[in-house]
Amino acid sequence: MPKIYRLLTEDDTSAFCHKVSEALSKGWELYGDPSYAFDASRGVMRCAQAVTKEIETEYHPQMKLGQQ
Template sequence: MATLYRLLTEEDTSAFCHKVTDALAKGWELYGSPSYAFDAAKGVMRCAQAVTKTVEADYSPDMKLGQQ
């Protein structure tokens, strides 16, 4: 068994909400609070949310976390 970790990031648009919602629908769980920061290079606000998921498989760096 392994606990997987992902940090989802996106500009502050509905795309970020959809990315997090998709992960939750696939069994990932929120981990901690979301973050919000200004990206000066692009002049936009960015969001981040960590998620975790426990799976039956052993962890491998070759895993495609978004497909778990």
């Protein structure tokens, strides 16, 4: 089965946790550890988490990954 990949990013707020939780509730799986970095231009911490998901169809670049 093909697998697709997304990198979720957001400021370090509850919005990031909600974004990851929503992806998990739609069948995405965590891939690796989360990352954190300071965005000096905005003065905020940023978070990133990779997720993957097996899909029934072949991957194509026009796919809307967030809708899978």
